[in-house]
Amino acid sequence: MIRVLVVDDQQLLRDGLRAILEGAEDIEVVGEAGNGREALRLGRELRPSVFLMDLQMPTMTGHEAIRAIRADPLLAATPVLVLTTFDADDDVVEAIAAGANGYLLKDIDADNLRRAVRNAANGQAEMAPGVLRQMMNRIARLPTRKSREEEIAGLTERELDILTHVGLGLTNEEIGRALYLSPETARTYVSRLLTKLGARDRAQLVVLAHRAGLVDPTAD
Known part of the structure; x- marks a missing residue:
C-alpha cells in the first residue's frame, strides 16, 4: 500500500x-x-x-x-x-x-x-x-564544475543509452520497451547509474543527461 x-x-x-x-x-x-x-x-x-x-x-x-x-x-x-x-x-x-x-x-x-x-x-x-x-x-545556462565528458566518463555504451532515455523522462517500463530489456533490467541499470554518477535520485539523472548533452533540449 x-x-x-x-x-x-x-x-x-x-x-x-x-x-x-x-x-x-x-x-x-x-x-x-x-x-x-x-x-x-x-x-x-x-x-x-x-x-x-x-x-x-x-x-x-x-x-x-x-x-x-x-x-x-x-x-x-x-x-x-x-x-x-x-x-x-x-x-x-x-x-x-x-x-x-x-x-x-x-x-x-x-x-x-x-x-x-x-x-x-x-x-x-x-x-x-x-x-x-x-x-x-534554465539549468543548461548555469555554470558547471565539470566538462560534459567528465560528467559521463566511465559509463558503458548501454549505460549511456539508459541515461539518455532517463533524460527523456521515460519510466523503467518504457525504457525496457525502447531498448528491448525487461523492466527489472532497466531498473537495475538505473540503480547502477545512481551509484556511478553519485546522483541522489532519478531527477538528478535527468539533469545530468541534459547537462552532458545526451538529450537535445529543443527536441519535441
Missing part, C-alpha cells in the same frame, strides 16, 4: 486529492497538512511513502519543507512529489534543487495523478508536460 501525506493549505483541495487518491486500491492518504511545518511533524509520526506537496503555503513553504525533509534522517529518503499551480522557472528549479522527486501542475487529471504517485513511490521522476524542458533550459 502506498501511503501518501497530502500537504496543501486549502482544505477543499486536500479533500479533493484524498478522494482522487483513495479511488485507487493501492493508495491510502494517511494524513493531511496545511503547511510545511505540519508536514514535517506528521511525516515523522506517520512515515508516508510519498509526500504530495504544494509550494505556496504559510508558516513554511513547500521549498523550505523539501529542504527540511532532505535534512531529516528519518525522512530524507521519502519521495516528495510537488503539486502546484505555478510553473515559473524559479519555482521549478528551486524545488528540484531542494530535493523534489517530481513536479506536477494542478490541472493534472485523476488517472495521471495516481500514476505519478505510484511512480514516485517506485523512485521515478515525474514532470508535468513542458516543465522538464523549461527546467533543462
